[in-house]
Amino acid sequence: MSEVIVVGAGPTGLLLAGDLAEAGVAVTVLERRDGSVSNLSRAFGVHARTLEQLEARGLAGRLVGTGAQVQRLRLFGKVEVRLDGLPSRFPYLLVTPQYHVENLLLERARAAGVTFVHGAEVTGLEQDGDGVTVVTSAGRYRAAYLVGADGYRSAVRQAVGQPFPGKSVLKSIMLADVRVTEPPAETLAVNGVGDAFAFVAPFGDGYYRVFVWDRRNIVADDEPLGLDEVRAVTRRALGTDFGMYEARWLSRFHSDERQVPSYRVGRVFLAGDAAHVHSPAGGQGMNTGLQDAANLSWKLAAVLRGAPVDLLDTYQAERHPVGRTVLRTSGALIRLAMIKPAVGRLLRGLVARTALSVPAVRRRFLGRLTGTGFEYPAARGEHPLVGRxxxxxxxxxxxxxxxxxxxxxxxxxxxxxxxxxxxxxxxxxxxxxxxxxxxxxxxxxxxxxxxxxxxxxxxxxxxxxxxxxxxxxxxxxxxxxxxxxxxxxxxxxxxxxx
Structure with missing residues (x-):
């Protein structure tokens, strides 16, 4: 019998499973998909704190080699934010598709001895004082603990009866993978003009991932999408469509802001998108999930070694406030990008430039954006350093x-x-x-x-x-x-x- 079952083989589940296996814990990963890593994942930015976590696992150097380092970000067209002063060994945003992260974590997990079961869709679970039994389309599995890292539509979250309160922030976001004849001058091209938003980033294989949103045309996710529509919205937001052609993927989706009340229900834990989802602004979704996993993995390993079981309560105490803060930060960014009146956009830029010129405000904003500024609560009587x-x-x-x-x-x-x-x-x-x-x-x-x-x-x-x-x-x-x-x-x- 496995000691821990992880449901979901995305970045969060893979990092968690790899950590546990390297600590000598018997781990089984249940995944409803086949064993392939999709290139349709939406995350593209790896922030400094995540790179520090990957460095602790010997992976950061290999991942950095797959992408481009961005030391300056532009908010709302003209507001520049510099990352090269971050208090980190990785003072930049690494732009690389999520599948590069997944490939490295999958290789590590397999090498550590993680057992993978594919085609295993969760249909129910039961827990008692000794463990958790999960029922799947591939059979029944039992372990001392179970972690649901199975995404926005988490079957584990539903099985433990956790609500997912929140709302949709952006509907009918358009996604496309395209080639371009005129590559953007900067690694990331991003801007919002009130009724249109566009983000363009390189895959590294000759294709570019494009996200666009059009306030004038909010339709259902299953509405057909053509490249001409993506081009038109990109031109409105960025002033050019970069000569887009040859789309290999076109789709629509919507973005929600949601968070579960409890990351732990008995012997079951929720992590990543199963616990929280945010707007795409700031590129914090995958990063926050990976840091959930890094927080939980060592605690599970310690409790299985005999540490007090209440150590597991600190996962909720430490990570739930972080998820809430990320939700608010990314939500504020996307709402500012969506301001429609011209005078509002003018004031937005003025206020942002003024605020970010104050060192304390800039540090706080960058700490939240990159994950380097979060602290965890310390118990009464602990040294002030604890949690930092x-x-x-x-x-x-x-x-x-x-x-x-x-x-x-x-x-x-x-x-x-x-x-x-x-x-x-x-x-x-x-x-x-x-x-x-x-x-x-x-x-x-x-x-x-x-x-x-x-x-x-x-x-x-x-x-x-x-x-x-x-x-x-x-x-x-x-x-x-x-x-x-x-x-x-x-x-x-x-x-x-x-």
């Missing part, structure tokens, strides 16, 4: 300890580094997802934190484990900044941000 993102290389699903302490019994789960910021705590424990899990000066409290977050040590404390090379950590006394701003660290390139 820290820029330290984490790998292989292990924790990182900044400082020197006895790690006997935890060596398989923790990588130790000597060196710290003298102004901060002597010990900082970084979770596998790159957030501070505990900070302080008492080695005995560190061991308690490790047992709570990583599972109990199999042996009693013995000789201190030698720490590795010097790494500095930003501490509370090092100058905590606003969201997305690094905390100064002395000695080495490890930054606490948030």
């Amino acid at each position: 993102r820290i820029d330290v290389p984490v790998r292989d699903g292990r924790f990182v300890l900044l400082g020197a302490a006895d790690l006997t019994g935890f060596q398989d789960r923790v990588v130790a580094h000597a060196g710290r910021d003298a102004a901060g705590p002597s010990l900082v424990l970084v979770r596998p997802d790159g957030y501070v899990g505990w900070a302080g000066d008492d080695p005995a409290e560190l061991r308690k934190a490790l047992a709570r977050l990583a599972g109990p040590a199999p042996v009693a404390a013995g000789e201190p484990v030698a720490a590795g090379g010097a790494v500095a950590a930003g501490g509370a006394g090092a100058g905590a900044g606003a969201a997305g701003e690094p905390v100064a660290a002395r000695g080495a390139a490890v930054r606490t941000v948030g």
Whole structure:
């Protein structure tokens, strides 16, 4: 019997399954589709925080090689936002189709030993005190826990009775894959003029993915779509259609804003589009789902090792507010892009330029857009660093300890580094997802934190484990900044941000 069942083999489900398998957890992925990766996926941008998560899994370098790095974004035609100052090793937006992300994650999951069952459509599930039984078109499967990463129409969400409140934001969005005779001057071409919106990005294989929306012609998703209509709306929004020809794909769809009340129902969890969907503005949908998976995977692995089961409650506490914020941010962007009166569009640009010229406002906006500025709530009495993102290389699903302490019994789960910021705590424990899990000066409290977050040590404390090379950590006394701003660290390139 598998320990965890993941329903859905999109990016969220694949990252989660790969993490669990690499941690030694027996995982089965149930997918209603066949085993192929579709090139019709809509996501095209990989943000800095997601690239940090992929780097922790040894995948970022390969993915970066598939796309183009964008260091400047244009909002509403003339408002420029620069990304090259982000407090990240990846100060840019990577433009690459979602199928490149899926291919890398699928390869990793298979290599880690994940079991895949295709043609398995979920028709129901039952859970009890010991596990979850899921009924599918391919048979019945049972595991200790189940994660629904099965998208907007999630069968898992429906099976556990979770509502999906919200509404449609944009109806009759047009999608096309085309060739062009006059490629855009910039990697991303995007603009809204009130009654028309267009987005054009390269696939990398000679085709361009085009999204357009026309306020003047809102029709059903199944209404036929021709290339002439896509050309006309693109010209209105961007001033040119780039000489579009040879469409290999044309379709309509609608965009919703929705979020489930609870990401956890007993032994069942929801992640990615099964838990939240947003407008396409900002390109945050796939990114938010991948970060859901990175948050949940290490917690499931720890509980299966013996960590307290209430660790799983923190998934809801940490990720639901992030989903809500992303929904609001992307919603605000798309509504601003849809402003119709000319005077409104003029004021929009003026207000946006003025606001983004204020450093604190710019940091907050970029932190939310790129995922680098989110913090998680800390329990009462915890050190102020807890819940903050820290820029330290984490790998292989292990924790990182900044400082020197006895790690006997935890060596398989923790990588130790000597060196710290003298102004901060002597010990900082970084979770596998790159957030501070505990900070302080008492080695005995560190061991308690490790047992709570990583599972109990199999042996009693013995000789201190030698720490590795010097790494500095930003501490509370090092100058905590606003969201997305690094905390100064002395000695080495490890930054606490948030």
